[in-house]
Amino acid sequence: MKNLIFIFRSAIDDFSRNKLRTFLTSLGILIGVFAVVVLIALGLGLKKYISDQFEAMGKNSLFLVPGRVLSGGSFTGGVSSIAGRFDDRDLQTLKKINNVIGVAPLAFKSTKIKGLLKEDFGDIMFSSETFSDIMGLEVDRGRFFDKSDVSKKAKVVVVGSKIAEDYYGSDEGAIGKKITIDDVKFTIIGVTKSKGGGGMGGFDYDSYLFAPYTTGFIFNPDKKFFRLSVKVENENYVSQVKEDIKKEFLKRHKDEEFSIVEPTELMSAITSIFSVLNLILVAIAAISLLVGG
Known part of the structure; x- marks a missing residue:
């Protein structure tokens, strides 16, 4: 427990001494994660739109x-x-x-x-x-x-x-x-x-x-x-x-x-593509957090 408190205090002291670096690092992480979240949201929206188009055609x-x-x-x-x-x-x-x-x-x-x-x-x-x-x-x-x-x-x-x-x-x-x-x-x-x-x-x-x-x-x-x-x-x-x-x-x-x-075959292929893209974006977000941390 004492070690944990010591590590926490050391981190606070380090942040206090390097305020600009801390701010820029935090800003970079926030921007990176925000960009990834926005891209995932756009991808899901596009996927839904395409799905609606297929549903309009029928099975x-x-x-x-x-x-x-x-x-x-x-x-x-x-x-x-x-x-x-x-x-x-x-x-x-x-x-x-x-x-x-x-x-x-x-x-x-x-x-x-x-x-x-x-x-x-x-x-x-x-x-x-x-x-x-x-x-x-x-x-x-x-x-x-x-x-x-x-x-x-x-x-x-x-x-x-x-x-x-x-x-x-x-x-x-x-x-x-x-x-x-x-x-x-x-x-x-x-x-x-x-x-x-x-x-x-x-x-x-x-x-x-x-x-x-x-x-x-x-x-x-x-x-x-x-x-x-x-x-x-x-x-x-x-x-x-x-x-x-x-x-x-x-x-x-x-x-x-x-x-x-068949429309269902196309939809299946499109779903696979979006799944891979989402995994890539999540990986990018994880790397951003790791590097920033």
Whole structure:
């Protein structure tokens, strides 16, 4: 007990003699720990946001992407020998598989966009009428394009809330207006509900435009898609549908040319990544305390 009191008094005396060093050391520890706590909190917030995005899509969705995307629960960077894209034959194949109730192809274009208040470069997604349902994308004003728009190759577009605000001043101001995409005029028929941040796959849907994939062939003459999204009738059928899709696609593609991914698999991989990051941050905090002490 006397030794403990002696050590405590010695520490107090040392602090008193070296006030500046003590202050700077304490400040360094506080800043370091605070930074780590903030980073962990931000990471948990991002994880929750991503989790909410997956929940919005539901457990009865599947995604076909080029190359090897997941391997052993981790992300990989495989590149497909089919230039990373699918075609209409793949789309029609999916529609014929039992228990598939919706298929949404996806193509992209980054191009010049001109509205009432602004002209700038932006991104447009071309898909089918089922895209909003599969991806959990809600329309705040107007409507999403329908099957008729797709079959007629209608020059209609749904814009993200940020696009409506930046190019037309408000959601109301955008509905019914013309917007020029790469010198082609489209009519705005809907504005999506703000999702904030990045959506599934890292996309900031608030800053995107959405149009029928058939209309998009104007800009996409090779008629290729970089992703195919599938809606299954019931989550109990997901595993069987996944096997059926793989069986059919192997008739046209090699195994390494495509991946069939469930949202739960992606969420599991993301959770693993965040767990590792949290461990690293905790280790950094521990080292800071050890060095400072």
